[in-house]
Every structure is written in C-alpha cells, then in structure tokens.
Amino acid sequence: MQLRSHTTAGLWFVLPAMLVVVALLLYPVLSSIFFSFTNRNLLKTVYAFVGAQNFLSVLNSRDFWNAFFTSIKWTAGSVLGQLVVGLLAALALERVPRFSGLYRTLLVIPWAFPAIVIAFSWRWILNDVYGFLPNLLSAFRITNGNVSFLADPQLVFAVALAINIWFGAPLFMINILAALKTVPRDQYEAAMIDGANLGQRFWYITVPHVRRVIGLLLILRTIWVFNNFELLFLITGGGPAGLTTTLPIHAYRTGWGLRQLGMASAITVLLLIFLLVAAALAFKLVSRWERTPAR
Template identity: 35%
Template sequence: MKSAFKKRESRSGYFFTLPTLLIVFSLIIYPLGYAIFISMQRTNLISEWKFVGARYYAELLTDAEFLSSLKISLTFAFFVVVGNFVVGLLLAVILNQNLKFATTFKIILMLPWLLPEVVVALIWKWLFNPTYGLINYILNTVGLIDSDVSWFDSSTSALVGVIFVATWKGYPIVMIMMLAGMKNIPSERYEAAAIDGATRIQQFRHITLPGLRPIFLVTCILETAWWFKHFTVIWLMTSGGPAGSTKVVSISIYQQAFGDFNFGKAAAESVIILTILLAASYFYSKAIRNDND
C-alpha cells in the first residue's frame, strides 16, 4: 500500500510540475537553443541555411568593430550602474529619515522609472536639441555658454549624454530596493550605536552598508544585465553615433540582423553577450554565497 501511495504521489508531483517545465522550455530553453543553432548557420531565416560551425565566433573575437562595441557597452554599463547606485542610495538615505511628505517625494522620484523608455529618450533628445532645446537655452541664459552646443555631435559628450539619461531613467529602482533594505535593518542597532557615541556617518558605514550588502549584490546583477544589453535609449538618441562612439553591442546586433540580414553572426554576438553576463552573474552569486557564509 505504501509503495502504491508513493508512486501515486510521485506521479502527482510530475503532473503539477509539468506546466512549469513546459513554460521554462518554451520561453527559455528552446529560444536559447535555437539562437545557438542559428549562430552556427549562414542564414537569412528563409531560404538560405548553410552550416558554418564556430566561424562567426572566431571572426567576432578578432573583429575590431565588435570588440569596440563591447568596450563601449562595458563603459556605458559601468557608469550607469555606478550612477544608479550613487543617486539611488543617496535618495534612499534621505527618504529613510521620516521626512514630512516622504510618500509624495517617493512617487515623484519614481516617475522616471514609470515612463516608457521611448518617451524618456524622446524627451531628453528634445531637451538636448542644439537649436530649440531647453538645456542650451538655460545655459545661454545663465552665461555658461555663448553659442548653441550640439551635444550629440561630439563623441565624448554623446556618450556622457546617454549615460546621464540612462542614469536618470534607472536610479528609481535602485532607490526603492535600497530603501526597502534599510527598513529591514533593526532600529536597535542604530540606537545602540548612538549610545556608544557613533556619528551618523559611522552608523551609515558600519551598520547601513553591511546591512545592505546582500541587496546591493543582487541589484548589481540585475542592473548589470539590464544596462549591458540596453538598446532603446541609445538607439533613439544617437543611433550609435557619432562615428560609432555610442555603438553598444545591442546596436551592433540589431544592425547585423536587420541591416545586413546576417542573422547567424547576430546570433553569435548574442550568445557571446549571454556568456559574459552569465559569467558576471556567477561571480556576483559567488560573492553573495560568501557573504551569507
């Protein structure tokens, strides 16, 4: 009887997990496997299918243009993630002080995250417009510039501009996660530290930051994965220009696939990016495990 019951219970377990397994296979395993398959083909996805093996991977690892886009992606993601953490953590500390109208400020500060990326890109592209943009108008009014500046005609200012806009768009989620983490730190720790004579800065350094470490690492994984492969804001604001100075790897993939119709090479680029992000996630998760130990 026990054996029959265990078998029936085992079958029930498989039955209830089957829908989840099907969803995982449909949304993750099959698309990933198909992308790897395409990366080994020279194909237009319709009539041309020719197996080329690891040819595209070998080409990309020595392709100066791809390596340049990879470097730009790393630079863009690094400064956006750092900017998000600096701004998000600073605002979280301020909002954690039981300020009057704190809820109103939270709603206002969350607005950039709630706006669609297309809207954000178009708003800031208008603000940076050299002819009728509000930024040039303000700078001219206060006397900081004496002529209109074409912000996206310079390689440096274009990259700085898209990093600034991406940071403006992305800091709210970091702010909310840091604020949630601060709420979970027991107030008794701060009270004991205050009794021992610790200053606010010392409390922040020795209590707040260690308490936020697990959230900090998880947020790093999410932020790095999101901004490293980001496309929308950069494409709408600069299209990768000028002279490829903002051509991140996602734009390179897009142009390979829908400009040159070289879907195999575009898929190979995507697989390389996936590998890089998996490696980064591994090191992040290893740091989290070490922290928990």
C-alpha cells in the first residue's frame, strides 16, 4: 500500500514530461516514417501511398549520395578538427602557470556565437570586396588580388570546415579541461620518479582519465554536426554548385523547396537510421572503456 501510493505520487511529477515526449517526439517520428511511404505534398492535404517508391528514388538519386558523402566528410572533418584543437588547447591551458583564466575566457567566445552571427561575421571577414582577410592577403601580396573564399569551389569546403572547427573546439576544450582536473597529481610525480617521459605520462596517465569524456563528446558532437542544418545553410547556402549540400540541406530543399514532403521524410528517415546504427556502435565502444576504468 505504502509502495503503491509512492509510485502514484511519482507519476504526477513525471506525467507532463512523458506527455511532451510522446506528443512531440515519439508521435512525430512515427508519423515521419508513415509519410515517407506517401507522396505527401507541402501544399496539398490529399496524398496516396506509394509503397517504397520514395526510398527507391532517393537511393537511386545522385544528389542524395552526393549529400550523404558531403555529410560524412563535413561531420568527420569538423569533429576531428574540433577534438584536436580543443584537446591541445586544454593541455596548454592546464600547463601554463598564469593567465589561464583569461585565455580560457577568450577561447570560449566562439561557442557563444549563434549560427546566424557565425555566418554573418565570417561572411563579412571573408567578403571578397570589403572583407578583412582577402584585403589583408592582397595588401601583403600573399595573394594576387582578393580571394573569394566562399565562392571558390576549391576552397569553400575547407573554409566552412575551418569555421565549424572555430565554433566547436571550445566545447571540447572546456569539457576536456574539466576532465584533466580529475587526474591525481601524485600519479604524474610517481611516474616521473620511475623515469616515464612526457609521451608515456600522457598515454598511460592522462589518456585513461579523459578518454571517456572525449568518447562521449565525440558521439554527441558527431550527432549534432551530422544533424545540423543552419550552420552550413547560413554560411554557404549549400553552394557553390551543391559542394556544401549536406543531408539536412538536401532534405530541406526537397521538402520545402520542391514541396515533396513525402520524399523529404524518406531522406530524413534514412538519415535517422544511419545515425542510430552509428551511435549504437559508438556507445558500445565507449562502454567498453568504462568497464576498463582508469587506474
């Protein structure tokens, strides 16, 4: 009796959140799967079942595969770049004796930028007529005339990648920094007495303490970057010539540009399936790290 009233009381606390999850997440996802088998159009309420036709035409379309591989390149490049820069910055911050608070504050600034301001500020800095960087490079005769960083097919992807690394590295930095603080000092001292060099100390003491946080960050950021629509959309619009069109941008164009919501659903459902499989594998790996804890 006691136990039962306990659980009933608890229900009132969690019920509203559960309703939100069912109504705003579960139901829409199921409904997306449903619509991916229809020819639903943005402007018409009448639709028909088309079986697996959307999936077949998506999987046979060049645009889809181009967007898919662009997404993979974009995500892998961004997240690995963010990890490398964030990790090095965290290690440097941990090492310096003074001003680390000041540096940390300066380094965390990009993370506070909303996507629209990231896009505006970099499009302005890189503007081929009035921008600071192209004019600077011209003035020092490093380039012959102003480079258009965001219109040049050779450069645009790398430049967008650099902007995303600029934006995301601080999150890696502050989280890795917090994990570095948990490494017991005396382990380093003991290792130094035993004659371990810097590389060995890093590999055998630092890495085991931070790898779980890094693993989680990698998973979370991979999902986020893979799903993110606005950053690239606002910086490049997916162009030039579709060179920076990722899956979310491709789905947006299909659903709201071409008004084929059914087809767009098929694209996003494939996107979700890919993510679920990738994440399941990644979580398996990280949980293995958890079972062999840092000593």
